[in-house]
Amino acid sequence: MFISGIGIVFTRGRGIDSLEKALNQGWSSPSLTGPIPAYRVSQETLTDTSLSKKIRRADRFSRMAVLSAVDACRDSCINVNERGKIGIVLSTAFGPHSTTFSFIDDILDYGDANVSPTKFSNSVHNAAASYVSSVLGSRGPTITLAQFSFPFQNALVLAGLWLNEGRCEHVLCGCVDELNAVMEYACKMKLKTATDGKIMPFMFSPAPLSVPGEGGAFFMLSKEKCQNNYGEVTGISFSGKTNGKPDITIIDSDGMTGDETLYRETTNSTVAGYSPLFGSMLIGSAFNFAAASLILKNQLVYKCPVTDNPSGIKLCSTTSETGINQINCVRICGTGKISTIIMQK
Amino acid sequence: MKIVISGIGTVSAAGINLSENLDSLRHGKRNSGPVSVFSSCLSYPVFEVKYLPEKWKIDGMRTLSLALAATEEALNDAGLPKQLSEFKAGVCLGTTVASQLNDMDFYNSFRKSGSADLKPVDRFLRGNIAEAVAHTVKAIGPATTVVNACSSGTDAIGIALSWLKSGICNVAIAGGADELNRVPLCGFGSLGILSNSLCAPFDRNRAGLNLGEGAGILVLEREDFYIRRGGKPVLYLSGYGSAADAYHLTAPRPDGKGLESALRSALYDSGISPEEVCFVNAHGTGTIDNDKVEGSVLSRVFGENISFFSTKGYTGHTLGGAGGIEAAYTAAALKEGWIPASAGFACRDDEIPLTPVTENTDIKGSFAVSTSLAFGGNNAAIVIERA
Numbered sequence: 001m002f003i004s005g006i007g008i009v010f011t012r013g014r015g016i017d018s019l020e021k022a023l024n025q026g027w028s029s030p031s032l033t034g035p036i037p038a039y040r041v042s043q044e045t046l047t048d049t050s051l052s053k054k055i056r057r058a059d060r061f062s063r064m065a066v067l068s069a070v071d072a073c074r075d076s077c078i079n080v081n082e083r084g085k086i087g088i089v090l091s092t093a094f095g096p097h098s099t100t101f102s103f104i105d106d107i108l109d110y111g112d113a114n115v116s117p118t119k120f121s122n123s124v125h126n127a128a129a130s131y132v133s134s135v136l137g138s139r140g141p142t143i144t145l146a147q148f149s150f151p152f153q154n155a156l157v158l159a160g161l162w163l164n165e166g167r168c169e170h171v172l173c174g175c176v177d178e179l180n181a182v183m184e185y186a187c188k189m190k191l192k193t194a195t196d197g198k199i200m201p202f203m204f205s206p207a208p209l210s211v212p213g214e215g216g217a218f219f220m221l222s223k224e225k226c227q228n229n230y231g232e233v234t235g236i237s238f239s240g241k242t243n244g245k246p247d248i249t250i251i252d253s254d255g256m257t258g259d260e261t262l263y264r265e266t267t268n269s270t271v272a273g274y275s276p277l278f279g280s281m282l283i284g285s286a287f288n289f290a291a292a293s294l295i296l297k298n299q300l301v302y303k304c305p306v307t308d309n310p311s312g313i314k315l316c317s318t319t320s321e322t323g324i325n326q327i328n329c330v331r332i333c334g335t336g337k338i339s340t341i342i343m344q345k
Numbered sequence: 346m347k348i349v350i351s352g353i354g355t356v357s358a359a360g361i362n363l364s365e366n367l368d369s370l371r372h373g374k375r376n377s378g379p380v381s382v383f384s385s386c387l388s389y390p391v392f393e394v395k396y397l398p399e400k401w402k403i404d405g406m407r408t409l410s411l412a413l414a415a416t417e418e419a420l421n422d423a424g425l426p427k428q429l430s431e432f433k434a435g436v437c438l439g440t441t442v443a444s445q446l447n448d449m450d451f452y453n454s455f456r457k458s459g460s461a462d463l464k465p466v467d468r469f470l471r472g473n474i475a476e477a478v479a480h481t482v483k484a485i486g487p488a489t490t491v492v493n494a495c496s497s498g499t500d501a502i503g504i505a506l507s508w509l510k511s512g513i514c515n516v517a518i519a520g521g522a523d524e525l526n527r528v529p530l531c532g533f534g535s536l537g538i539l540s541n542s543l544c545a546p547f548d549r550n551r552a553g554l555n556l557g558e559g560a561g562i563l564v565l566e567r568e569d570f571y572i573r574r575g576g577k578p579v580l581y582l583s584g585y586g587s588a589a590d591a592y593h594l595t596a597p598r599p600d601g602k603g604l605e606s607a608l609r610s611a612l613y614d615s616g617i618s619p620e621e622v623c624f625v626n627a628h629g630t631g632t633i634d635n636d637k638v639e640g641s642v643l644s645r646v647f648g649e650n651i652s653f654f655s656t657k658g659y660t661g662h663t664l665g666g667a668g669g670i671e672a673a674y675t676a677a678a679l680k681e682g683w684i685p686a687s688a689g690f691a692c693r694d695d696e697i698p699l700t701p702v703t704e705n706t707d708i709k710g711s712f713a714v715s716t717s718l719a720f721g722g723n724n725a726a727i728v729i730e731r732a
Contacts, residue, residue: 057594085588088589094446095444095445095492097445097446100445100446100447100528101452101456103528103531103532104447104449104452104453104528105456106531107449107527107528107531108449108452108453108456111386112385112386112387112527112530112531112534113386113387113531113534115531115532115534115535116535117532117535117536117537117595120528120529120531120532120533120535120536121532121536121594121595121720122594123445123528123532124441124494124720124721125441125444125445125492125494126492126493126494126719126720126721126723127594127720127721129721130589130594130720130721130722130723131594133589133590133591133721133722134591134592134593134722136591137591138589138591139588139589139590139591139602139603139606140588140589141586141587141588141589141610142493142587142588142589142721142722142723143491143493143500143504143587144491144492144493144721145489145490145491145492146444146473146490146492147473147475147476147488147489147490148470148473148476149476149488154487154489157487157513158489158504158507161504161507161508161511162507164511165507165510167587167610181455182446182452182455185455185459185460185461186463186466189463190463190466238487
């Protein structure tokens, strides 16, 4: 399947241009105002006057979903209304938990019979995908997935199956997760935090450092190559084995899933990792996948934002034009299971 | 490649296994009562699972307990071992409650003091139902939890169908599970769609839904794999369709075009015409809007003589579990050749162009359909075939 559009909302802004700019500018410090350093998305980023009527009741989670999905659609130049059925697959680890907690606030403060129906309906995990389908007028299959291991990879698998089965010509496939005080508290207590705000993807540590992030990343995936094309997904492996040697391996190590020593074994080609730009997230694969898509399209390798490299592996250490045919995006979950997304020019 | 339904497991207020469930349906038992699994001032009737095998009682993880109980029954029914590590097996399950970190005590403690015991967070992180069931049965293939609100179970079965057809796995555990929980009880209450009396799907005087809990699990296998291990197919999962309303967060699209599209897509996927369907197990929640839209669409797609019913009157609305439980009932009914009376129905609604079956009815035919409509405007349907 081909990548024909990308939309992204993250700490450095909105849109694929923001990611490209961040890749060119390199690392910047996260917000240090909360209990832990974190890459939060500003309210300004989530404001869009052209969509304000359609998403006036949407929470932050749904806004991140809608804005990234709409941008992916625009970037692809595919007209949803003309194309009819476009599938939507939204994957998340934690869902719209801020709204869930706000709803629980109502229960605790006002009692079971005096809660807000609007908060309840927005707290349901698939509310975000519903907003996306309503805003775009898309009436194809629409699925929301929630999982901690490989949320993006499983969404990609499903999108590929739908395209192959002919259920739709295009699938908007993406991930969203949000931060709030509860999540930051849980991260603070359960993860090792990088107090200087620097995720170090190439330390391969058994106790890596994290800086939690939030955001949304959506991709318009198409069965046929479209006018706008970033590259092609040619395989998704969960066996740890892949054929051929990639030009670049992008690893998802970001301190979020514990022991990262196994990543060391995936670094037999030139390696990159861009998690320091957007933060530690269980859905971080989607953001590295966006970076990989830009590399393939622009044939430009971006310098890793943090290059601490005690193992001396071969890193993308400068931004330079070069011929890139294949990128492997590798994620290792907490159980040690490996997933590889194989992308080609 | 045809996909066999080789095992069925169900737990709900109607019974702790498929046999008990079917017995309740056959005899019109409606095991409802007030909420007892948590405290609430809300007095709506609910359908609770009153007994769970001790081995599957997991503290603070009731949805997972329900899912594991039904999974064990389904694996036994399929003649598969309790551990599937030697097979290419996947797990695709739907839920709503188990996907949310909604522990009241944890959150209340955090908001009061800025700190809280993290055991509920640990439970939540261990409790993603597809991942947890896959871990328990040692399934090494894909594991995906679907959170499409009330169509989650049906969508999970549809995703598993795609996995199996593509060869990603040979065996899949698919369906849905949800526990009765204070958050949805309060939420549905706030929306004004809970009935103070027992629900009456498609009835003129219907006044809303009753919440329930349970799990419905199908074991699905590629036919070649199933036959190779000595099975003789009786039931197939032959099609799945899904479509969005793109209309409203909680209300179904009045013209029903989303549901119609999902149904036609499922029929197309099965390669059959509407005339070949012998009955429909409808979503039929008992709310004014759902039943009106669904009844109209069923009439439009299948004609006014289609036999249909809702089983929400026996189980309550089990949310993410509903699609799994209703798929199990649909498969069992098709296999046994009878469908149950639609519990709660008494008076025809002039705004709904057809009426559900009012007594247990023998059926003849090879194909049956189960539908799900959900918050967010999701619509899903599956087609089950008798060999």
